[in-house]
Amino acid sequence: MMESMISSRIDIIKPSGIRKFFDIVTQMEDVISLGVGEPDFATPWHVREEAIYALEKGRTNYTSNSGLLELRQEISRYLATSYQINYKPETEVLVTVGASEAIDLAMRALINPGDEVLIPEPSYVSYSPCVILAGGVPVAVPTTEKTDFRLTSADLASCITDKTKILILPYPNNPTGAIMDRENLIDIAQVLRQHNILIISDEIYSELTYDGEHVSIAAIEGMYDRTLVINGFSKSFAMTGWRLGYAAGPEVLIAAMTKIHQYAIMCCPTISQYAAVEALRNGMDSVKRMQEEYDRRRKLLVHGFNEIGLECFEPKGAFYVFPCIRSLNMTSEEFCDQLLKTERVAVVPGNAFGDSGEGYIRCSYAYSLANLQTALERIGRFVARVKQA
Template identity: 55%
Template sequence: MKKTSFLSKQADSLQPSGIRRFFDLAAQMEDVISLGVGEPDFVTPWSFIEHSFHALEQGYTSYTENAGMLDLREEISNYLLGSFGVNYDAEKEIIVTVGASQAIDLALRATVNPGEEVLVVEPGFVAYVPTVSLAGGTPVTIQTRPEDDFKLTPELLEAAITPRTKAIILCNPNNPTGAALTGNELVKVAEVVEKHDLLVLSDEIYAELTYEDVHTSFPAIKNMKERTVLISGFSKAFAMTGWRLGYATGPEEIIQTMVKIHQFTMMCAPTIAQHAALEAMKNGKSSVDYMIKSYEQRRNFIVSSLNEMGLSCPNPGGAFYAFPSIRETGLSSADFAEELLQEEQVAVVPGNVFGESGEGFVRCSYATSLKQLDEAMRRIKRFVDRRI
C-alpha cells in the first residue's frame, strides 16, 4: 500500500486549462457548431500531403538532424527573409521543433533560472504560464485592457518589470484577442525591452494572418534581433496543426542550447512532417494566400454580425479570432459560454480562461466554413435577443 503521492509538487500544482473543462462539456452535446477551435478548418493543402507520401515511398523514415533537416532550415531562412525581412543562419540560428509549443518550452528551459520572472501578456495563449512554471521561472501576467484593444502598451510593460524580470513572451498577432501590434507600437515596446535588458520570446505563429497592416516581426526592429527568440510554425497559416511542426530562430547561443535540450528530450521533429513542410515552404504560397483571404472575409462577416446583434467587437487585426464583449448580456464569460452551448449548441470559449482581463469576453474562432459561421451567428443572435 503506497503512502504518498508519486506526483511532483510542481506538476501537481499546475492548474488544468479552463479550455479542457469546457471541451468536456461541449464534447457531450450533439449538433454543436464550434467556434471554439484554435485551428484552421482547411485540411492541409493537397500538395503538402502528396509530397509526404512521396517522401515515405522514397524511404525517408529515419531520424533527421537534431535541429531539423538542413534543407528545411534553409527554406525557413529564405522564407523569413522574404516575408518579414529577418535574416537567420540556417546552420546555427534555426531549430525545427514539434510545434511552436515545443519551441516555447525549449526557449524557456534554455534561458530561465529559478526565481527569474517571465512576463506573460494576457488575455493570452493558455500554455505560457504553466510552461514558464515548468521551466522553473515565475510567471508574471500583464493584463491588457479592452480600451487599448487588448494591445500591450509600453506603460503596462514598464509597470510589470522588477529587478527579477528576465523575459517577456509576446504573442503577435494575439490568441485569443486577435490584437495585432503595428510596427510603431512594437518599436515603443522594444524601447522598454532594451532599457531593461529583457529577452523576448516572440510568438508569431499567426504572423501570416494579418489583415490591416503588414506584419512586423519583432527581431526586425532595431537592436532586437540579439535579444529575441522568434517562434513560429506551420500549424496556422499552412493548416498543418496535426503534423506538429514549428520552429524557433534566434541568437546562436540560445538556439544551440535549445538544440541540446531538444536532442536529449525529443531527438528531432517528425521526419515526415518536415518533408511536408519543405513542400509548404517551396510551393505553398498560393494555397496559403487563398486561406488568408478566406479568413479575412469571414472576419469581416463575423465582426459585423456580432456588432449588429449588440455584442461589441473591435476589428481584430490578425489571427482567426473575434473577441467580442458579452457584458451587455449581464452574464459572466463562463455563464455566457455554458448557457449558449446548452440553449443554442454553439461552442465559444469563455475569455477568462485566457487570463482575468478576458472576463466579460468570449473567443469566437472564425476558422469555420461560412455556412457554419452564418448558422452560428443566427443562433447567437437568438440567444442574445433573449438577454438584451
C-alpha cells in the same frame, strides 16, 4: 500510492477551471462549434502529396537534431524575404515539434529559479505552465480593449522588476486577434532597450494578418540580438497535425535549446519535415488563398456581432473575434454555458485565457461562411432573449 509519487511541481500547475465546460461540449451532439483553434482547411494537396512521395522514397530515418538542413535553409529564406530578419540555417534555426515545443525549450534553456517572465494577457494557455515547469515565475501583463489588446510601453514598464528576464510577445494574438504594428513595437522596444530583457516572440499566426503586413519585433532596431522568433506551419499552412514549428534566434540560445531537444525529442518527424520544405517552396499561394477566405469570415463575424449588439473590436490577426458580453450582466462562463445549452453553439469563455479575458468570449472563424452564419443567427436569438429577461 501513485498520487504521492507525482512531482510536486505538477501540483503548482492549476487545473483549468473551465475543464467542466469543455467536457459538456465534447459530450453534446449536433453542436455548432466556434471553439476550435485550428484551421478548417486540409493541408494543401501538393504538400500532402510531397509527404506521400517522401514515404514512397523511404525517407523514414532520423534527421539531424536541428532538423533537415534543407528545411532550415527554406525557413531562413522565408524569414528573410517575409520579415527581413536573417538567420544562419546552420546555427541559428531549430526545427521543433510545433511552436509549442519551441516555447517549452526556450523557457527551460533560459530560466533560473525565480526569474520572472512577462506574459501579456489574454493569451494562449501554455506560456504560464511552461514558465512554472522551468522554475520561473509567470507575471501577467493585462491588456485591454481600450488599446485593442495591444501591449503598450506603459503597461510593460509597470510590470518590470529586477527579476524580469523574459517578455513573451504573443502577436497576432490568440484569443483576441490583436496585432502589434511597427509603431507599437517601436514603442515597447524603447522600454526593453533600457533593461536586460529577452523577447520570446510567438508569431505562429504571422501569415494571418489583415489590412497590413506582419512585423516581427526582431526587425526593430536593437531587438534582433535579444529576440527569439517562434513560428511554425500549423496555422499558416493548415498543418496542425504534422506537429512542426521552429525557433530562430541568437546562436547561443539555439544551441542551448538544441541540447534539450536532442535528448527529449531527438528530431522532428522526418515526413513532416519533407512536407514543410514543399510548403515553404511552393505553398505561398495556398497561404494567401486561405488568408483571404479567413478575412471574409472575419468581416462577417465582426459585422454579425455588432448587429447582434455585442460590441466587437475589429481584430487584425489570427482567426478569432473577441466580442464583449459585459452588457448582458453575466460572466463569460455563464454566457458560454447557457448559449451551449439553449442554442447548442460552443464558444470559449474569455477567462480561459487569463483574468483579463473575463467579460469576453472567443469565437473562432476557422469555419465555413455558412456555418458562421448559422452560429450568428443562434447567438443573436440567445442575446435577444437574455436582453428581454
